[in-house]
Amino acid sequence: MHMKDGPEIAVISVCVEEEHCTGYLELYYQKEVADLARLNHENTRKLLGYCIDSSLFTRMLVFEYVSNGTLYEHLHYEEGCHLSWSRRMNIIVGVAKSLRYLHTEIEPPFSISELNSSAVYLTEDFSPNIYFSDTIV
Secondary structure (H helix, E strand, O other): OEOOOOOEEEEEEEEEOHHHOOHHHHHHHHHHHHHHHOOOOOOEOOEEEEEEEOOOEEEEEEEEOOOOOEHHHHHHOHHHHHOOHHHHHHHHHHHHHHHHHHHHHOOOOOOOOOOOHHHEEEOOOOOEEEOOOOOOO
């Protein structure tokens, strides 16, 4: 998706049927938005905005679009052969810098329950852009 005269964006959305919508779910979403909004590091995915539709429990998170797919895709499909060892090391260093930022450079520290190669998005120059979320979306 491309915003008019702006950057390309990625939208992650969820729609929950009204009978399954709870106050807890709404609080969880609001906490998720607040947590993601405070992240500001070159190797974390940038939250640009969010959307709430009150007709159903429809929630959306809007991020910068990262064009080169996930690390998982590059490791497990044909493109994996294009990841030289130096490129892989640069990805590892970027992920490590992101973890250091999340654990030691922001208050309160950002907790991560799971990190895997599907959460590591790669930019055009193969810099890692991490999407940390335990979100409902």
